[in-house]
Amino acid sequence: MKNKGLWLSIGVFAVLAVVFVFTDWRISQALYNAEAGWAHFMEIYGQLPGAFVGFIGGSVLLALFKFQKTFKSIAGGIGLFLLTFLASAMFWLDALGAQGGETNAPLALLLGLVMLILAVVLLKRLPNDKLASMKPAAQVAFALLFLAGIITVWAVKIPWGRWTYRDILDAGNTALFTPWYLPQGNNGHHSFFSGHTAMAFSVLPLILFLKKDHPARNILLAVLLLWGLIGAMSRIVVGAHFASDVLFGAGETLLWFFLLSKWFKADA
Known part of the structure; x- marks a missing residue:
């Protein structure tokens, strides 16, 4: 059944990718x-929930981390701390309005550090078996934030060079529109993929913190998917992305979520 669902999802994705080749511009005009x-x-x-879920994942891993007097342990602990701190700082930068042009990096870093310390202290108060049971979900949440929300998105955005709808309108030249499958090179334009959409769907690991038979799990999944769809739609409405941009941003995040859940043996 799971394999059928996976192949159905891939089929729907492929059909939409083809459809958006011909409808991207008209969809943006309409919305x-x-x-x-x-x-x-x-x-x-809109990126706050995704960043926070990734931060919680990192905080759980930090609370579980056992430091040893070896280079590998020390380096691993420092790396885990820095990446979790980065997730916390990302959260506070956006919370303080960075996406709207308001940047207060010192305050964001301070609040990020305080939140990280509080999270680890509170998590360490949980029973060891309870905390340990959260590890697979935490690993997925933490890895998904960086792999789907940052690394994959920007590995494609930078060389693809696709103009956004609103930038094309500002330039007054519709010839700047290109279909999603034609990379334009590193030209400073970053429409494809949608990072906001990837971050919106990065909340999905929350369902892994609930047991598979938990009565609220399906409801939570529906809410999280709805949040992702709202995030995707908002990017088209403001002209920051085309429909294909958000399709691929969502698709790569869902794919990473599936792969990471299998890799870490989380109960997805």
Whole structure:
């Protein structure tokens, strides 16, 4: 059944990828609304939940980490701390308005450090078996944030060089529009993939913190998928991405989620 669902998802993704080759521009024309307050809110604050879920994952791993007097242990502990601190700082940078042009890096770093310390202290108060049972879900959450939300997105964004809908409108030259399958090189434009969409779907590991037979699990999954879809739609509405951009941003995140859940033997 799971394999059927996987192949069905791949089929739907492939069909939409082809459809959006011909409909990207028209979809953006129909949905674009520069005055949509909800979409601008999502642009500024929509990445917060994804960053927070990844941060929680890193905090759980830090609380479980056993330091030893070996180079591997010390280096691993420092690396884990720095990446978790980065996730915390990312959260606070966006919370303080970085996506809207308001940057207060010193305060974000301070709040990020305080939140990290508090999270680890509180998590260490949990029973050892309870904390240990959270490890697979935490590993998926932490890895998904960086692999799907940052590394994969920017590995494609930079060389692809696709213009956003609103940048094309500002330039007044519709000839700048290109279909998603044609990379333009590193030209400073970063429409493809959508990082906000990837971050919106990076909340999915939350379901892994619940047992498979938990009555609230399916409801939570529906809520998390809805959040991802709202995040994706908001990017089209504000003109920051085309439909294909958000499709691939969501698709790569869902793929990473599936692979990481298998790798870490999380109960996905």
